[in-house]
Amino acid sequence: MTVPDTSPSRTPEPRGQIVREGITVGIATGAYGISFGALSVAAGFDVLQTCALSLLVFTGASQFALIGVVASGGAPLSGAATALLLGLRNGLYGLRLGPLLGWHGPRRAAAAHLVIDESTAMTVNRSPGTEARTGFLATGLAVLLFWNLATLGGALAGRSLGDPQTYGLDAAVGAAFLALLWPRLRDRVNQVTAVLAVFVALVLVPVTTVGFPVLAAGLVAVLVGLVTTRPEGTGIPGPDDRASDGRRES
């Protein structure tokens, strides 16, 4: 059960560079953690619950979704359902990462927690085995560390602010979602999906339980997926980059 570390090895230079890249990504992601901590407290979660979310859920978009639904008055459990739907993409990341990492048993169980956007992006372009594992662990552990530290800091800062509306924190949640979504809006199919999803959700808001419109908008993804045939990727770093490689068997 030896875990690759930063000590010199037969290939010190690449490994050191991979680890440094991972740490850089981890620090950059920490900024999201500060916003998450502050917004989660503003949404009505206490500091402990906020930290538990970052530690246990540990996938940013799902966490923002959960607190977003709760902030707009939805039932916490429909927030959790939205979080799970958003978390499905991590399962697809896992499909790509499994063969690259080649871990089994307890190691795979431990590694699973680190399967997120960032660690996937830093792993899929590396060669299977040591390189992929180093990229995965360095990025995953760095993000885990900085994301949780930043969440605690943001939660404590958010708690001392008082009424979140005074600081426009309710407006910040929508902006956070938009920033997460932004890189994908270059793609035409994604644009159509986004517009339809907003429309469906807003039409349902007056007539359904709070929290349901967002889940219903997920059906837009199913419908658009059924009617489009799209060979190219979506421009987001991640599993799509390798989609064509994966289909080479005839």
Next chain:
Amino acid sequence: MWTAVLVAGVGCYLIKLAGLSVPPRVLEQPLVERIADLLPVALLSALIGVQVLTTGHELTIDARLAGLAAAVVALLLRAPFIVVVAVAAGTAAVLRLLA
């Protein structure tokens, strides 16, 4: 609240573990991939709409929409995540202060 935290935590972990454990070809169908790929786009878009344009069961337009517009400008200027969020919050806060 705690129930939601734990459900989301355990569920998201199991999804990750399932992905790592399943033989790749079982789920690697173009349709499944495409839908799973579009799902975050649809959900995040809907969340933006609900978050910015509704209060309870009503559609409303207020300072939040101005905050979102400011966020768009910040994104077009390639501002980092935390700046985008701060610009949106600041815009809404200033507008409410003036109102």
